[in-house]
Amino acid sequence: MVDLLTDLDDLRPAGGKRSGKRELILEVFLRQEGHLSAEDLVDLSRREDQRISRATVYRTLQWMVEAGIARKVDFGEGRFRFEHSYRHPRHFHLICKVCNRSSEFLSSDIEVLIEEIAAARSFSANQSVLQIYGTCEQCRTGRPPTVDGGTTELLFARDALRIAIATERSGLEFYSRASKSARDTRACAVFERLANEERDHLAKLESRYEKLLAKDPQLEARPTFLFFKGAANGLFAAGAEQVARGITDSQALVVAMKCERTSYRFFKRYGEKFEDSEGKQIFLEVADEERSHLDLLIREARVTSRRRNARPRRQPAGRVRRAQA
Amino acid sequence: MVDLLTDLDDLRPAGGKRSGKRELILEVFLRQEGHLSAEDLVDLSRREDQRISRATVYRTLQWMVEAGIARKVDFGEGRFRFEHSYRHPRHFHLICKVCNRSSEFLSSDIEVLIEEIAAARSFSANQSVLQIYGTCEQCRTGRPPTVDGGTTELLFARDALRIAIATERSGLEFYSRASKSARDTRACAVFERLANEERDHLAKLESRYEKLLAKDPQLEARPTFLFFKGAANGLFAAGAEQVARGITDSQALVVAMKCERTSYRFFKRYGEKFEDSEGKQIFLEVADEERSHLDLLIREARVTSRRRNARPRRQPAGRVRRAQA
DNA sequence: CTAGGTGCAAATAATTTGCAGAGGC
DNA sequence: GCCTCTGCAAATTATTTGCACCTAG
Numbered sequence: 001m002v003d004l005l006t007d008l009d010d011l012r013p014a015g016g017k018r019s020g021k022r023e024l025i026l027e028v029f030l031r032q033e034g035h036l037s038a039e040d041l042v043d044l045s046r047r048e049d050q051r052i053s054r055a056t057v058y059r060t061l062q063w064m065v066e067a068g069i070a071r072k073v074d075f076g077e078g079r080f081r082f083e084h085s086y087r088h089p090r091h092f093h094l095i096c097k098v099c100n101r102s103s104e105f106l107s108s109d110i111e112v113l114i115e116e117i118a119a120a121r122s123f124s125a126n127q128s129v130l131q132i133y134g135t136c137e138q139c140r141t142g143r144p145p146t147v148d149g150g151t152t153e154l155l156f157a158r159d160a161l162r163i164a165i166a167t168e169r170s171g172l173e174f175y176s177r178a179s180k181s182a183r184d185t186r187a188c189a190v191f192e193r194l195a196n197e198e199r200d201h202l203a204k205l206e207s208r209y210e211k212l213l214a215k216d217p218q219l220e221a222r223p224t225f226l227f228f229k230g231a232a233n234g235l236f237a238a239g240a241e242q243v244a245r246g247i248t249d250s251q252a253l254v255v256a257m258k259c260e261r262t263s264y265r266f267f268k269r270y271g272e273k274f275e276d277s278e279g280k281q282i283f284l285e286v287a288d289e290e291r292s293h294l295d296l297l298i299r300e301a302r303v304t305s306r307r308r309n310a311r312p313r314r315q316p317a318g319r320v321r322r323a324q325a
Numbered sequence: 326m327v328d329l330l331t332d333l334d335d336l337r338p339a340g341g342k343r344s345g346k347r348e349l350i351l352e353v354f355l356r357q358e359g360h361l362s363a364e365d366l367v368d369l370s371r372r373e374d375q376r377i378s379r380a381t382v383y384r385t386l387q388w389m390v391e392a393g394i395a396r397k398v399d400f401g402e403g404r405f406r407f408e409h410s411y412r413h414p415r416h417f418h419l420i421c422k423v424c425n426r427s428s429e430f431l432s433s434d435i436e437v438l439i440e441e442i443a444a445a446r447s448f449s450a451n452q453s454v455l456q457i458y459g460t461c462e463q464c465r466t467g468r469p470p471t472v473d474g475g476t477t478e479l480l481f482a483r484d485a486l487r488i489a490i491a492t493e494r495s496g497l498e499f500y501s502r503a504s505k506s507a508r509d510t511r512a513c514a515v516f517e518r519l520a521n522e523e524r525d526h527l528a529k530l531e532s533r534y535e536k537l538l539a540k541d542p543q544l545e546a547r548p549t550f551l552f553f554k555g556a557a558n559g560l561f562a563a564g565a566e567q568v569a570r571g572i573t574d575s576q577a578l579v580v581a582m583k584c585e586r587t588s589y590r591f592f593k594r595y596g597e598k599f600e601d602s603e604g605k606q607i608f609l610e611v612a613d614e615e616r617s618h619l620d621l622l623i624r625e626a627r628v629t630s631r632r633r634n635a636r637p638r639r640q641p642a643g644r645v646r647r648a649q650a
Numbered sequence: 651c652t653a654g655g656t657g658c659a660a661a662t663a664a665t666t667t668g669c670a671g672a673g674g675c
Numbered sequence: 676g677c678c679t680c681t682g683c684a685a686a687t688t689a690t691t692t693g694c695a696c697c698t699a700g
Contacts, residue, residue, distance in 0.1 A: 020674090020680095021681065022680075022681095037664095038664075038665080039664085051681090051682075052681090052682090053681065053682045053683065054665090054682095054683095055665090055666075055667085055681075055682070055683080055684095056680080056681055056682075058664090058666070059681085062666095072401070076397070078664075078689095078690080079665090080664085080665095094442075094443065094446060094448045094450075096448075103446070105442060105446070107438060107442060109438050110435055110438050110439075113435050113438070113552075113554075114435075114455075114457060116552075116554075117419075117430060117432060117457075117552055118419065118457060120548075120549055120552070121419060121428070121430070121461075121462070121548050122465075123419045123421075123457070123459055123461055123462065124459045124460050124465060125419070125457045125458065125459035126458060126459045127458040128455065128456065128457045129454075129455070129456045129458070130453065130454070130455045130456075131454045131455075132439060132442075132443060132448070132450045132452075133451060133452040133454070134443065134448055134449045134450035134451045134452070135449045135451075136446075136448055137446070137448065140447075140449060224445055227438075227441075227445070229441075345655095345698090346656070347655075347656095362689095363689075363690080364689085376656090376657080377656090377657090378657045378658070379657095379658095379690090380656075380657070380658080380659095380690090380691075380692085381657075383689090383691070384655080384656085384691090387691095403664090403665075403666095403688065403689070404688080404689055404690090
């Protein structure tokens, strides 16, 4: 955790100011998990250094917000709270007006929409805050909280893995069906190879998931943190269904390419948004995997179309991509 | 505008308190368009009645928020601002950190996602606030603002009409193609009838759009207020493409049903969310239209499948619906 | 008559600022 | 030595409260 500091200073010399006190406050802030009020941070910092004044904490907080290290959020109490934005490019909150507790989540889908809207208005966005106010389950039903949120770090990794696993599973399903129903031997071989790769990778991801669960016995029960609809049924689900209904080898190839491309983009894009963390790593790893499958498929599609007939069109892929957009 | 007051009192006796001062403050508040600070409201109210105290305004504001008439938003200045929530179930904001101005928008897509997430966490949401911080176009390019936002009332109506028109257009396109390529005379007649209906309605909507533009010469140039991706290319666009590539009559019927159902749901759902306004009316009107088309298609599908063969399955529609979900 | 609304002024609470001194480069 | 940070205390700002009074039902 401590080496974050040097990273941060390298990354954000914005304001060009540094000092012992400031670094101490920053470090204390980064150590915390939840949402701190200014006063909380004063208390925590004073525990490490008696002589830190409230003003300094406020000034540091201001600097952190400007530098993009922290985000100021309002939960409807009279004061503001602060949360890291390092490691958490944007956070969304569900805020219960009864118990005043808040829980966080991320939604890839919402982020995408926000980006699109900002672009449409030619607005260059750098922070977004979404607060959903209402009543939480516990306050509504009166039941005690079954499980709390847990560390976002673990939750993020868990959800990244779940999405990855769902994707690999549907990929596996798709390729094994495709390899069975393929008429051409060559196509069959390709699909089989891809099925095997998915199987291997799936096994790896699943054992990783097990290991993660070991770190926190309740991890599996905790509420979803990262929402991503695209992955709901696995990115290949629709494709697998098409295969089940019967399609030609080359159509299957096109469908496969579309799926790999979509999931490659998602994993790449999302993975890049995060600072080092297990979740980031998982996303980027899967992105690589998808990328290499995609490359294989593209090569294969070229060969096939060249063999089949003399017309050198590569239109079908383009057509399908447009229809899906 | 003034008759809103009686409506409000009927709708929200929450707190069961009324008085001259309070009503005056409320009325002044509702007359304003933008985002008022407490101080703004004090000033405005004092213009009508010298003897109104700051405390009363604060207390009234508090009551309005509780009663769901107003929403408290933080734009990152030191104080809060307030906006109507009557007529505006939720508002999202783009906030420029340079000029501190904010502009609003609505996004059907984001609202849907928010609802899904709240449901997934069994959280009952009643307000949501989304703020996107960044730099606006003017502050970035230095150019003077070409057009300002304008009244949300008009913008909402404008965008509702645009979405409706895009939908009708793509519907028209779809049905006229389908009627040309239909083999069966009966199917052809149905598609032609629907095409005619779309044409009529489209003409109506377009003249309404013209009338709306007359109210504000710059209306057309103002930025998008209501975002809805589903309507981006018209809800029937994908269907029309399928017809172009050639499908059977019964497949066309299924596609048409899917499109009508989707757009019916969107217009209904969204229309219902608003208090009386031109936009609401447009949405509900189009919803009715789609609903009647859908009914017609359903009747037709029944007849056709009965005629074609004895198997009384209605599976195809279900299958397609699932694949798209 | 009585609960609740209202004005005034004082209180609170969060955050900012002025200023003199301290510390890093 | 210069520039920025820092602590302290005072100031500022938004918002709330106590209390006596008033008003509608």
